[in-house]
Amino acid sequence: ILIDVSDTKNISAAVNKILDTDKLWKEFSENGMKNVKKYYTWEAHTKSYLKELEKLVAEVKDKSDTFAPVGRKLLDMKKLIVSDIDHTLLGDDNSLRQFNTLLNKISPEIGFAVATGRTVDSAFEVLKKNNVTLPIVIISSVGSEIYYNYKSELIYSTGWHAHIKHQWNRGKIFELLKQLKFLQYQEEENQREFKISYYTSDKPGNLQKVNELLLNNKIKANIIFSHGQFLDILPYRASKGKAIRYLSYRWNIPHENILVAGDSGNDEEMLKGDLMGVVVGNYMPELESLKDTRRVYFSKKNYAGGIIDGIEYYNFLTNTKGDFSE
Structure with missing residues (x-):
């Protein structure tokens, strides 16, 4: 039986139909008991859980097998x-x-x-x-x-x-810095999850304005200027x-x-x-x-x-x- 779960009248009508029809009631009862055992017993739950866990362990094992030699080298x-x-x-x-x-x-x-x-x-x-x-x-x-x-x-x-990632809010910083017209957003391939990059000049006061805008909005970030034109905003860590x-x-x-x-x-x-x-x-x-x-x-x-x-x-x-x- 297909019903609209947002329509209470539709739900009531379906329930009444099941209760009034012996054949339907018997069929749905048997299916319910069978599938509860199949899907909702503790044994069924653990089997399903372990199956998903095995997939994750396999993925992690692949990565750990690759990373282990690097880790040993670095430790040495x-x-x-x-x-x-x-x-x-x-x-x-x-x-x-x-x-x-x-x-x-x-x-x-x-x-x-x-x-x-x-x-x-x-x-x-x-x-x-x-x-x-x-x-x-x-x-x-x-x-x-x-x-x-x-x-x-x-x-x-x-x-x-x-x-x-602690206290990093990329979206908020991006929106705030739109106010500063001396900043030109760099090409998308230069942008990263934890880095917002701009072109700007080394005009005195520009970096101070960026810093003040972020501080006034209680944003902690690392501001890095290099090569007389590149400005990068990173998490403060x-x-x-x-x-x-x-x-x-x-x-x-x-x-x-x-x-x-x-x-x-x-x-x-x-x-x-x-x-x-x-x-x-x-x-x-x-x-x-x-x-x-x-x-x-x-x-x-x-x-x-x-x-x-x-x-x-x-x-x-x-x-x-x-x-x-x-």
């Missing part, structure tokens, strides 16, 4: 080299070849990672195109995403995702530097055993603090304020040559205890 690592990609790692073919040679010779206890403003797909593509030794970790989209690399299969860090410190904690690699290299404003946070910072010679003016900062080395050499110079300056490959001091 004592040190980590982290580099920005554009204008730091890339920019000079000769010094890049030298850096690749260096990576292929170093101890497996020293890992290599990249931290970039690019999306993970763009980062992976440009690294392969330039024959760069592929990193074990890719921090992408200005630190809003972390991926582990296992034989060119990228594994998204759900732990980082869970950590940075996210950035390249915070992602590196998360990896340090997650895989028990001490801060003082991590060397980071960059060239622009979106690298500033990861260069400061107790990491071994290297600013390549072709750096942007945004990093000028870091001069004379402890543990930030300004190389005279450009691009990957600056990274190699920084590695030598800190004696990073041979100083296994990470006890460098100036």
Whole structure:
């Protein structure tokens, strides 16, 4: 019997019909008792539940089988080299070849990672195109995403995702910033779940206006300006530097055993603090304020040559205890 569940008269008529018709009553009663046992007993419930659970376990097992070797490698690592990609790692073919040679010779206890403003797909593509030794970790989209690399299969860090989503309201921020006409929304391929990106100028006061608008609306966010034109809004827990410190904690690699290299404003946070910072010679003016900062080395050499110079300056490959001091 088909009825309209929103029509009480229709329901009453159907119930009366069943009660008044012995054949229908008997048929529906028997079907009811049979199907209650089939679908609604505890045994039926547990069978259905376990069947669905088996599917989930199979999916997780596939991921864990892939991730386990990466996890073991990271747990065995004592040190980590982290580099920005554009204008730091890339920019000079000769010094890049030298850096690749260096990576292929170093101890497996020293890992290599990249931290970039690019999306993970763009980062992976440009690294392969330039024959760069592929990193074990890719921090992408200005630190809003972390991926582990296992034989060119990228594994998204759900732990980082869970950590940075706290108090993040992308829709509200997007609507608020429409008020600021000096912001131009970047192409859709540059937008991410935890990153809103704009083009803007370095006109004095622009960043302050963005910051004030968010603060006045009680929004906590990380505002990152780089290369004189790119503005990224991230969760307040996210950035390249915070992602590196998360990896340090997650895989028990001490801060003082991590060397980071960059060239622009979106690298500033990861260069400061107790990491071994290297600013390549072709750096942007945004990093000028870091001069004379402890543990930030300004190389005279450009691009990957600056990274190699920084590695030598800190004696990073041979100083296994990470006890460098100036």
